[in-house]
Amino acid sequence: MNADNKTYARYAEKRAKKSPVLQNCARAFTVGGIICCAGHALRVLWSAAGLSEDDSGMMASVTLILVAVLLTGFGKFDEIAKFAGAGTLVPITGFANAVASTAIEARSEGLVTGVGAKLFTVAGPVIVYGVSAGAIYGAVYFVLTKLF
């Protein structure tokens, strides 16, 4: 087992060294940029539909989440992600894909301890640390603005 791990680590290192960083970067930049342009267009569209600026931003994210979940369900998201790397991971699409793919995979383990729990495999850390950082910031902001 130990030897296997070492062999794998060496194999992984060899593969990783070959990975062309510049090319990966260009792909991530291009696909990520396109998704962000789509996000921007959706903000404009939702705002034209009469939503407030905050709400059109939210609905733009929700629309991208819907698209990412559907692509995940049909098995297309992984194909795009294989090409784009961080280009599909960093936009909200990556978050949606992480939630949907773990949920779909966990279906066989049941709806409660499978789907319900595993849904949070990636969403959990993101929400826990995002919300915690927000609360710490809020406390600092409160002390700085209200007490001085």
Add this chain to the structure above:
Amino acid sequence: MEYLFAFVVGGAFCALAQILIDKTRLSPARILTAYVVAGVILGGVGLYGPLVGIAGGGASTPLTGFGYLIAEGTKKAVDSDGAVGILKGGITAAAGGITAALLLGMLASLVFRSKMK
């Protein structure tokens, strides 16, 4: 023009993450978590707001934008409700995205079957 900024800024966030993945082999979950926390910090110190002003979807679509939402929501809630806003503002601002992801993820698990290769 605004789409050019959205493309460049959004693309830059993704390219930076790609470098981190290739050079440090951080797992995607760690990248996402780091990006959200970075967004909270950048939003908190007042740098991310102007970036959203310039790049629109280029700054709000990456997960840092999610962190910025949390910071902004917390700030607004503290401004209007005082100390209790520390506990309310973050999730309130992020509620739409979180709820949509959880609901749609849950529904997807009912509709789609895992395609294990």
